[in-house]
Each structure stands twice: as structure tokens, then as C-alpha cells.
Amino acid sequence: MIKQVFFACLLMCNIAHAEPYGNADAAAGKTLVVKNCISCHAHSFGGDGSGIYVRNDRKVKTSKGLVAQVRTCNTMLGLKWFEEEELNVAKYLNQSYYKFTE
Ligand code: HEC
Numbered sequence: 483m484i485k486q487v488f489f490a491c492l493l494m495c496n497i498a499h500a501e502p503y504g505n506a507d508a509a510a511g512k513t514l515v516v517k518n519c520i521s522c523h524a525h526s527f528g529g530d531g532s533g534i535y536v537r538n539d540r541k542v543k544t545s546k547g548l549v550a551q552v553r554t555c556n557t558m559l560g561l562k563w564f565e566e567e568e569l570n571v572a573k574y575l576n577q578s579y580y581k582f583t584e
Pocket of ligand 1: 515520523539541542543548551552555561
């Protein structure tokens with residue numbers, strides 16, 4: 483019994499501290515962003531376009547919101563990314579700019 487409680491806790495603690503994007507591949511996400519996303523953001527925000535992610539009034543406030551935003555862009559641009567690719571991109575953007583922990 484004690485053993486079971488211990489393992490249940492271990493599992494939950496792991497989930498609580500897990501990265502929001504699971505095993506997504508941030509490096510693959512970066513490649514996708516560089517190829518598909520930067521030029522337009524750079525055009526409106528200058529530099530490498532990353533200003534859009536760190537501006538004071540940025541739209542995205544949570545990991546969930548980030549995934550949703552990436553999905554919206556994917557659909558809007560007709561990129562036909564798989565969910566896995568959306569998560570890769572969201573993870574990359576989070577690691578590099580947003581830094582959400584949950
Ligand atoms: C055709 C131009 C264009 C392209 C291409 C584009 N974006 Fe955007 N993106 C925008 C604009 C404009 C905004 C700001 C929208 C606003 O402020 O309401 C934005 C906002 C965002 C935001 C939210 C920034 C914030 O405020 O927190 C994210 C995340 C984002 N884009 C991701 C992407 C991704 C990922 C791609 C590639 C799939 C992409 N965008 C491609 C124009 C573009």
C-alpha cells in the first residue's frame with residue numbers, strides 16, 4: 483500500500499514538473515520556424531522578428547495559448563503541419579522566448 487502511494491506520488495510529481503510540450507523536438511521546431519515564420523514577423527517587427535514574442539503586449543500568455551497560436555498560424559498559412567510539428571514549434575518558441583513553465 484505504501485509502495486503504491488509512493489509510486490502514485492512519483493508519477494504525479496513527474497507530471498507536475500514535466501515540460502508542457504512532452505518529448506517535442508525543439509531543434510526541429512526551430513528549422514520549421516526559420517523556414518516558414520520569420521520573414522513575415524521580421525518584416526513587421528524588424529531584426530530577426532523575435533520581437534513579436536517578447537513585446538510587452540504580446541498575445542500569448544500560456545503554453546496552451548502558445549500551442550493554439552501556432553495552430554492558428556499553421557491553418558492560416560495552409561502549412562498542413564502535423565500536431566507533432568506544431569508541438570515542436572511551440573516548444574522551440576517557449577524555450578527561446580516565452581519561458582512558460584506550465
Ligand atoms: C503573413 C505574416 C505572418 C506569418 C507568415 C506568420 N506570422 Fe505569426 N504573426 C503575424 C502577425 C501580424 C502577428 C501579430 C498578431 C497580433 O498582434 O494580433 C503574429 C503573431 C504570432 C504569435 C503571437 C506573438 C505574441 O504576441 O505572443 C506567434 C506565437 C506567431 N505569430 C507564430 C507564428 C508561427 C509559428 C508562424 C509560422 C508557422 C507564423 N507566426 C507565421 C504574422 C505572421
